[in-house]
Amino acid sequence: MTDQSGVLNDVRQGMIPAHIYNDKELFDLEKERLFSRSWLFVAHESEVPQAGDYVVRHVLEDSFIISRDEKGEVRALFNMCLHRGMQVCRAEMGNASHFRCPYHGWSYRNDGRLIGLPFHEEAFGGEEGFKKKGQTLLPAPSLGVYNGLIFISLDPNAEPLEDFLGDFKFYLDYYTKQSAGGIELRGPQRWRIKANWKIGAENFAGDMYHTPQTHASVVEIGLFREPKAEKRKDGTTYWAGNGGGTTYKLPEGSLEDRLRYVGYPDDMIERMKGQWSQAQLDVIGQDGFMISAASLFPNMSFVHNWPRVEEDSDDVHPFISIRQWQPISENETEVLSWFAVDKNATDEYKELSYKAYLMCFGSGGMFEQDDVENWVSLTNTAAGSMARRLLLNGRMGLLEDGGNVVEPLTNEQYSGPGSTRVGYSEYNQRELLTRWADHLERPIEAAAQLKVGMTAVRKTSKSGSASSCVAAEAPIDEAAETVLLGA
C-alpha cells in the first residue's frame, strides 16, 4: 500500500492534494479506517414509528435492517441470513413481525432472533447439532440515538455517541429539537452523483464563500426577499465537537422578531422557547445568528433555509433537510436527502415547509442543481496525473504565517460553544479533513468474528491471516444479547 503520510500531512497544513477527491487507494483506506469505525447516521426513529416498522440502510456495502421490535426497541441488524448469507430483507421499507429468508426459509423476529429453521431436527440434529435458541442476525456493533437520530458504528468499542457529538449537540438541537415532539423525517430522496463524498460534506460544513457565485440564479428569480447571497459574509462559521456549520446574520430585533423574520409562526416560537437552553436562544436573540448549513463528521449534513414559496407573497417559509453522503466509490456518491419538520407544527406549516424544501434542495432542488454540477466537474478533474501535482489552497482564513485573518468571537460576543468566526473561511473544511487524516493514519484493530452455531468469538487481523483464537467470549446468545441491550 502506498505511504499516504505526505498526503495526510499536507491536508493538515490546509494544503489539499487535489487527487484526494478521486483516488481509489485513498477510498480503500477510507473504507478500511474511517467508515469501519466512525459513527454514521442511518435513520430517524420517526421513520419506524410502529412496532414492526423497518427501513433498510447501507454503510458502504453493508446492508442493515433498522427495525422497531415488538417491545418498541430500535434495532440495527446486519441484513444477512445466518445460514448461507442470503439477504434477508430485500425491500427498502415496510412493516413485518418477522423476516423469512427466501433461500431455505430461516425466519427471524424483527428483533433479529432466529425463530424458524426448517427441518431443524432432520438436517441439523435439533438443538444438539445446532442451537437455534439465542441465534440472532448480527447486530450493528454499536448503536446510539440522539434526538431520535439513529447512528451506528461498525466499531464495537466506539466512544459513546453523545461523546462523539460533543458540543455539536448544541447546534443539532436547532435542526432536530424545535419542540418536545422532535422532528419527523420524510424521504429520503436518493440519487447518485459522480462526485467524491467529501466535497459535499465540506461544502455544507463551511462554504459560505460559494453562495454568491454558485447560487446567484436562485436569488435572481425571487426565491429570497432580499439579495441574501451577498449577506453570507456577515454570518459565522462555527466548529463544535465533531461538527460545524454556518449561520446568517439576522437583522436587529428581539428573539421573537428574529424567529419571525425567518418565517417561524408564533406557536413554534413558543415551543422553541420552552425547549432550547438560554444559550441556544441567545445565539439567535442576543447574538443575532441563525443556523444555516452544517456537517457532522464524516458524511452527514444539514440545511436550514427560508425561501419564498408562494406567488404574490413576501412571506418566507423555513425548512430543514438532513442528508447523508453515502460513498459508492472514489468518484460516486449516493445522496440521501430527507425533509425534516417539527412534529408539533401545524399541517399548514408542514406543507409550506415541504414546498420550500422541494424548491430549494434535494434531487430537484434549485440550489442543489448548481452545487452538484460543480462537484461532478471537480471530481472528474481530480482523476488525472496533473491533479497529483497540484496542492490546492484550502487555507482561507489563515495568513501565510499561520495567524488568523479574523479572530474567533469571544464569550461576550457569542453564546454558543465551539470556535466561531464572522465571515468567509475554510476552518470547518480543515476540521473535517484533519479528522479524515487522523482516521486514515490510524490502523484498525481486528474485528471480532461470529461463528454461527459455534460458541467462540474469534479475532482475525485485517490482512486476513488466520490468527489464533484470541478471545473465547461468552456463548453467542449472551454475547449477542449484551450487544443488543447495550445498544
Add this chain to the structure above:
Amino acid sequence: MSVETANVRTDRTLSEQSPLGAHAPRTQRTGESLAFNDELHLQAHRWLVDESYLLDAQDYEAWLSTLASDIHYLMPVRVTTALGAGYTTAPGMAHLDENMYSLSRRVARFATEHAWTEDPPSRLRHYITNVRTFRTKNPDEIVVDSAVLLFRSRGDINEAATISAGREDLLRRTATGWELARRTIMVDESVIRMQNLAIFL
C-alpha cells in the same frame, strides 16, 4: 420475506395523497382506451410528441404556456416494498411536487445567466411511447398514459444518464388547444441515476 403490512391500502390517487395536491383537478379516466385512430387519441399523441420536442430543445417558456394554471406536476419517490405492501412510493415525499408558481420559478431560473447546471446545456432526447388515451366524464378532458425515456448527455466526455418513467396526464381542451392539467410521473428507479432533476419529464 413475509410481511404483514400496517399500511392501509388506499384507493386515493398519488395526486390526491400529495400534501401539495389540494389545488389539483381530480378528473379520472373512464372506460377502455380509445382506438388508435380515434380523433382524441390522435390529438393527444400529437400533443405529447410536440411537447417532447419543446423539452428536448429546452424551450421552457413555450412549454410553460402549454400548462393549465391549476397544474399539478408530481414525481413521487419510488421505494422497493414487499409484494402486497400496498404502496411503492415513499409516503409524503416526492422528487418534484409542483404547481404553476414553482414550475415558473424553475423555468425562470434556467432563463438567468447563472443556472450553471445547464451551462453548457445538456443534450436531451425524450423518447415517448406506449401512448394510450381515455375519455373522462368531462368531454373537454382526457387522460393519457405514456412511457418516457430521457437520455441526457452533459459535457464532452461524461457518461450520459437516462431516466425511465411512466406518466399519467390529464389534458384539458381550451379555445387555443390542449393544456396539461395534471401529470404524475412514476420513475422506474428508487435511486435516480442522474446528478439532478434540472430537466422535465
